[in-house]
Amino acid sequence: MEAQEKVKIVNRYIEGVSSQDMNAIREIFDEHATVEDPIGTDAHVGIDAVCKFYEGAFNAGVKVESTGSVRCAGNAAAFPFVARVPNMEIQVIDIFEFNENGKITSMRAYWGPENCVQL
Numbered sequence: 001m002e003a004q005e006k007v008k009i010v011n012r013y014i015e016g017v018s019s020q021d022m023n024a025i026r027e028i029f030d031e032h033a034t035v036e037d038p039i040g041t042d043a044h045v046g047i048d049a050v051c052k053f054y055e056g057a058f059n060a061g062v063k064v065e066s067t068g069s070v071r072c073a074g075n076a077a078a079f080p081f082v083a084r085v086p087n088m089e090i091q092v093i094d095i096f097e098f099n100e101n102g103k104i105t106s107m108r109a110y111w112g113p114e115n116c117v118q119l
Contacts, residue, residue, distance in 0.1 A: 007070045014081065028102060028104055029103060030103035033045075037108075039108055061086055063083070077095070082095075092109050094109050
């Protein structure tokens with residue numbers, strides 16, 4: 001998978017989350033994908049669990065915005081962004097791993113309390 005394809009999927013993710021587009025989430029994640037957000041919490045396993053996680057984020061009013069370039073290596077891409085919910089901003093780095101079909105098989109979000117700012 002070429003770097004530009006990974007960047008395109010990352011951009012689709014940013015756009016899909018910000019517009020609360022569940023179809024975009026279903027489109028880019030593999031049916032057996034895992035989401036660990038943040039690292040150290042229980043993983044959401046399988047597309048239904050992943051969609052339920054994003055449904056919760058959508059209900060919380062999350063909006064995301066890229067804050068830097070996508071870094072690609074091997075079958076992975078890492079990227080910084082900010083997630084905003086009412087009264088809070090979270091600085092995050094996500095790492096996606098992709099399968100041979102260009103679907104996200106793993107999403108791991110790196111952030112902690114020190115990355116949260118009350119607005």
